[in-house]
Amino acid sequence: MANLKTVVKFEIMRTIKKRIFWITSLVLPILLSGGIILVSIGSSTSPIQDIDIEDDETRVAIMDESMILAIPSDLTELQIPTSNGQTITWEIARDREATIDRVRTGDLDVFYFIPSDLVKEKVEIFTHNANLMDNFAGNVSALLFGVVSIDQDPNHLAVLTNTLNTTTTNFVDGEEHSHLSTIILSIMVVAILYNIIVMFGSQNLNSMTEEKENRVTEMILTSIRPNTFIWGKIISLVTISFLQVIIMLTPVVIAVLVMQDTVIFGLPLGEILASINWLPLTIAGLVVILVFGVIVLIELLMVLGLMAPTAKAASSWFSVVVILMFLPFFFLSSFFAPAGTNWIATALTLFPFSAPIALPLRIAFGTITTWEFILSIILMAASIVILMRLAVLIFRFGALEYDKTVSLKAIFSRKS
Amino acid sequence: MSKNDVVISVKDFVMKFGSKKVVDGLSFEVKRGEVFGFLGSNGSGKTTTLRALLGVFEPTSGELLVNGQKFEPASVRLGYLPEERGLYKKESVFDVMKYFADLKGVKNAAKWINNYLKRVDLDSMAKSRIETLSGGQQQKIQLGVTIMGEPDILILDEPTKGFDPVNRRLLNDLIEAEHKRGATILMISHDMEEVEKTCDRILLLKNGKAEAYGEISEVKKQFGLRSLDDIFVKVYGGGSNG
Numbered sequence: 084m085a086n087l088k089t090v091v092k093f094e095i096m097r098t099i100k101k102r103i104f105w106i107t108s109l110v111l112p113i114l115l116s117g118g119i120i121l122v123s124i125g126s127s128t129s130p131i132q133d134i135d136i137e138d139d140e141t142r143v144a145i146m147d148e149s150m151i152l153a154i155p156s157d158l159t160e161l162q163i164p165t166s167n168g169q170t171i172t173w174e175i176a177r178d179r180e181a182t183i184d185r186v187r188t189g190d191l192d193v194f195y196f197i198p199s200d201l202v203k204e205k206v207e208i209f210t211h212n213a214n215l216m217d218n219f220a221g222n223v224s225a226l227l228f229g230v231v232s233i234d235q236d237p238n239h240l241a242v243l244t245n246t247l248n249t250t251t252t253n254f255v256d257g258e259e260h261s262h263l264s265t266i267i268l269s270i271m272v273v274a275i276l277y278n279i280i281v282m283f284g285s286q287n288l289n290s291m292t293e294e295k296e297n298r299v300t301e302m303i304l305t306s307i308r309p310n311t312f313i314w315g316k317i318i319s320l321v322t323i324s325f326l327q328v329i330i331m332l333t334p335v336v337i338a339v340l341v342m343q344d345t346v347i348f349g350l351p352l353g354e355i356l357a358s359i360n361w362l363p364l365t366i367a368g369l370v371v372i373l374v375f376g377v378i379v380l381i382e383l384l385m386v387l388g389l390m391a392p393t394a395k396a397a398s399s400w401f402s403v404v405v406i407l408m409f410l411p412f413f414f415l416s417s418f419f420a421p422a423g424t425n426w427i428a429t430a431l432t433l434f435p436f437s438a439p440i441a442l443p444l445r446i447a448f449g450t451i452t453t454w455e456f457i458l459s460i461i462l463m464a465a466s467i468v469i470l471m472r473l474a475v476l477i478f479r480f481g482a483l484e485y486d487k488t489v490s491l492k493a494i495f496s497r498k499s
Numbered sequence: 500m501s502k503n504d505v506v507i508s509v510k511d512f513v514m515k516f517g518s519k520k521v522v523d524g525l526s527f528e529v530k531r532g533e534v535f536g537f538l539g540s541n542g543s544g545k546t547t548t549l550r551a552l553l554g555v556f557e558p559t560s561g562e563l564l565v566n567g568q569k570f571e572p573a574s575v576r577l578g579y580l581p582e583e584r585g586l587y588k589k590e591s592v593f594d595v596m597k598y599f600a601d602l603k604g605v606k607n608a609a610k611w612i613n614n615y616l617k618r619v620d621l622d623s624m625a626k627s628r629i630e631t632l633s634g635g636q637q638q639k640i641q642l643g644v645t646i647m648g649e650p651d652i653l654i655l656d657e658p659t660k661g662f663d664p665v666n667r668r669l670l671n672d673l674i675e676a677e678h679k680r681g682a683t684i685l686m687i688s689h690d691m692e693e694v695e696k697t698c699d700r701i702l703l704l705k706n707g708k709a710e711a712y713g714e715i716s717e718v719k720k721q722f723g724l725r726s727l728d729d730i731f732v733k734v735y736g737g738g739s740n741g
Contacts, residue, residue: 086573089601097590298585302644305553305579306602307572480557 086307090315091322094290098323107282108327112334141169142191146176148199149238151231186211187254195223201241205248212255220249220354248357255449265365269447272373276439278331279324280380280408287320287381288397291388300478309479313385313471320381368456369443375463376439380404382470383436389477390489404436411441418445432459435466505567506531506652506683507552512561514547514707521547522707525561534684536694536715538727539704540735545687546582548704549654553579565652576603578650580658582687584641588630592621592640595629596647605648615643619669635666642670646677653677653684659693671697691727701727703734710734 098104147154154175161173176182176194185191186209193211198204208219224247231242241247252259294300303312343353383404391397410431411418417428418441431441432451438459445451473491481489507529514522522544529535539545550556552563554570566575586595593612600608616622619639621632629637638661646653658674659667674697678684688694694701694715701718703711711718711734715727722730 085604086602089598093594093598093601097587097594293587297588298581298583299587301550301553301555301579301581301583302585302599302641304555305570305572305577306599479555 086311087315087318090307090312091319094316094319095323095326098286098290098319099326104286104323104327105330108330109334112331140172141193142172142174144174144176144182144185144191144194145197146179146182146195147197149197149201150199151197151227151238151242153230183209187257189254193219195219195226197223197227201238201247205250208249208251210251210253212253219251223247223249245351245354247354249354259362264362265449266447268366268369269443272369272376272443273440275328275373276376276380277408279328279377280384281405283324283327284380284384284404285398285401287324287384288388288391288401289394290316290320291385292391292394292397294478295389295484296393304479310471310475313474313478316385317378317382317471317474320385321378324377324381365446368446371460372439372442372446375460375467376442379435379463379466379470380408380439382467382474383407385474386470386477389474389481390491392484392486392488396488407436408440410434410437411444415444418448418450420450429455433462435459435463438463504530506565507535507685508562508564508567509548509552510562512548512551512563513559514544514551514556515559520707522551525704525707525709527702527709527712529683529685530700531683532678532681533699534678534686534697536698536701537685537687537704538689538691538694538701538731543704543735544707545704546656549579549581549656549685549687553577553654575652576648576650577652577654578645578647580642580645580653580655582656584638586629586637586640586644589628591626591628592616592632593625596640596644599644600647603648608647611647612643615647619643619673634661635663638662639666639670642673646673649680650677650682653682653686655684655686657687657689659688659690691731695727703730705734 158175163171179196182194186194189211194209196207206223227242231239294303345352387400388397414427417425420428431437432455442459476494477489480494505528510526512522512525537545551558596612597608616625659670700714702709711721724730
């Protein structure tokens with residue numbers, strides 16, 4: 084345990100002491116932060132969008148306990164033809180739970196529930212198969228803003244000062260599915276994985292060829308058990324990778340916090356983020372994918388690095404890992420197929436080296452089955468164990484192959 | 500010889516790489532506290548034997564034991580100076596030495612390192628990157644890493660290779676000091692004068708087999724020659740495979 088700590092400390096310290104570590108970690112967030120600022124400047128003057136629901140026949144229900152909307156008591160339904168030939172049917176709901184169930188089953192597209200106390204409670208929006216760009220929170224704000232009386236009523240003030248709290252729940256195939264949060268988080272997982280592997284993967288490869296290139300392997304092998312050393316390498320590489328992610332995200336998070344009032348897509352950024360329904364189960368699932376994905380891909384890089392005689396030779400294999408990561412994008416259309424109906428999507432989800440990208444994409448599209456998710460995680464976990472053992476074997480028996488690529492056949496024959 | 504007196508034991512060791520037999524049924528023992536010279540021409544199987552002894556290579560057959568058991572890094576205080584010299588070139592002298600000191604569990608590592616660097620006249624280079632040091636200076640650092648933590652056993656593969664006479668003397672003094680402290684030393688060397696001066700017993704390896712094995716005086720008597728140099732030339736001079 085003490086030796087494991089020593090290896091981890093040594094590897095982390097010597098990496099973060101390098102200037103290149105900070106340059107590669109900070110270039111992207113600086114560009115990202117700059118991008119966010121430019122986008123926010125460009126969109127800050129955009130007007131609040133009108134209600135814009137594009138389906139041919141859209142059914143919307145509303146239930147107003149705040150009494151801001153002057154709805155005639157005998158009105159149950161109102162059909163509004165739009166200029167582009169579509170029809171929006173507005174229903175006046177009387178039973179909240181029953182109306183939510185109708186959205187869940189797809190009988191209704193949207194249900195706005197406006198509570199009696201707009202200061203303490205949230206306006207609830209329930210949608211069926213909503214798109215990322217549908218701005219329901221903006222729609223309901225605009226609707227209330229257009230009819231509210233200007234007086235000292237706390238509810239009216241909440242509307243007038245644009246301090247409404249909203250929450251959106253989206254249903255896909257009858258299940259609660261926060262499309263926006265899922266897509267945001269899935270894209271984040273994919274982006275983080277790409278950053279870790281594409282930007283820092285060569286560092287990981289070099290880290291594994293270093294002992295061989297510096298001829299330190301024998302000194303290491305007689306000072307520490309090979310599996311302790313390899314574990315130390317894995318832990319330090321994964322830690323450094325996540326450290327880089329934290330460094331990269333920090334300026335972005337600061338930029339988002341500073342620009343809470345900046346209008347994006349017609350609403351303040353803070354309001355958009357507050358209205359997103361962050362589903363704990365989805366977040367947990369994506370965190371598992373991220374952690375397992377990072378480990379499995381770093382281990383793959385380690386194995387390739389250990390097999391290569393030099394850092395230069397290892398770098399040519401780096402493209403193999405990148406291609407594996409890009410595979411899901413080559414077959415992106417297969418991910419739109421309903422869950423369990425496309426064998427390519429299933430294969431890419433189960434193959435441990437494409438799974439870290441395929442899984443979040445399919446979660447974002449809402450086309451993954453529970454069994455595919457569980458089986459994919461199990462296969463990634465199994466790959467982590469197998470790659471770890473393989474890395475130890477290659478380090479133990481192949482690390483003295485200074486001039487040629489390690490042959491796995493030779494390693495296994497030597498072992499037996 | 501009691502079992503406790505044997506620190507290193509190699510019995511019927513065979514090592515094959517593919518169809519090529521590099522070591523063929525080698526057996527020898529190294530006793531506690533002695534300096535043992537492991538000699539042979541290039542390619543005779545010396546380094547392979549050491550690597551197999553230390554678990555770097557898996558032997559084809561035979562038994563190689565350190566303190567009565569298969570070598571495990573944590574189970575014995577052992578310092579090894581390999582034939583392939585190398586250190587983390589981009590790191591500082593102190594950081595590299597501290598890393599290995601921590602791996603070996605050396606107490607008061609910083610103090611030991613500073614004392615050693617002073618002793619080998621490299622104290623001013625403590626913060627320098629390894630790659631900025633000369634080959635000889637790097638060797639001194641590597642020897643320091645080998646002897647740190649007062650190891651019970653020292654295995655040195657050509658320790659003075661590439662040294663000038665001044666540094667060779669310094670290194671021999673360091674090795675002598677380790678021997679006086681009680682360390683058992685197994686040493687590969689091509690410098691027969693050095694071997695005669697420092698070793699108690701020797702083994703001459705040729706084509707993976709022991710050509711001679713015992714105290715230096717016994718080996719000399721066996722060959723009827725007065726110096727190890729002459730014995731070496733006699734054994735390997737006539738068509739050694741190098």
